[in-house]
Amino acid sequence: MRNRKNDRKSDHGFTLVEMVVALFIVSVMMAVAIPNLQVAGAHAARTGCEANQRMVRAALTEYYLDHHGYPTDGTTDAIVADLKQNGYLDSTPTCAAGGTYTITIASDGLSATVSCSSHGELGQ
Numbered sequence: 530m531r532n533r534k535n536d537r538k539s540d541h542g543f544t545l546v547e548m549v550v551a552l553f554i555v556s557v558m559m560a561v562a563i564p565n566l567q568v569a570g571a572h573a574a575r576t577g578c579e580a581n582q583r584m585v586r587a588a589l590t591e592y593y594l595d596h597h598g599y600p601t602d603g604t605t606d607a608i609v610a611d612l613k614q615n616g617y618l619d620s621t622p623t624c625a626a627g628g629t630y631t632i633t634i635a636s637d638g639l640s641a642t643v644s645c646s647s648h649g650e651l652g653q
Contacts, residue, residue: 571626573625574624574625574626574647574648575626575648575651577624577625578624578625578626578628578645578647578648578651579648579651579652580652581622581623581624581630581645582630582643582644582645582650582651582652583652584618584622585609585612585618585622585630585632585643586641586643588612588617588618589608589612589617589632589641589643591617592611592612592615592617593641598638599634599638599641600612600634605629605630605631605632608632608634609621609622609630609632624645624646624647624648626645626647626648627647628645628646628647628648629645629646630643630644630645630646631643631644631645631646
């Protein structure tokens with residue numbers, strides 16, 4: 530006849546204390562990881578926005594060199610459409626954070642700035 534104490538030792542599984550300890554360890558790891566992931570996402574959105582602004586500025590510079598002036602259309606949408614139509618941009622850039630881009634041509638027509646409503650002017 531077998532002893533009941535020996536039967537309990539052969540049971541496979543976790544005790545309640547082991548499960549609580551494992552849950553505590555996982556929750557501490559998540560408490561450390563989640564804020565770091567949020568910061569990384571915000572940094573990636575800012576970096577993507579900066580790359581888009583640089584791309585639009587480069588397209589404006591190429592346009593200026595080819596046409597001896599910036600596009601004369603007043604709105605940002607019209608300027609981007611003109612850059613796309615002439616082959617300087619392949620697509621309309623969008624900010625990952627949901628911001629909108631604003632292209633401002635100086636009154637003297639010698640300079641242009643690109644800024645984002647979420648991140649401001651980046652990567653000059």
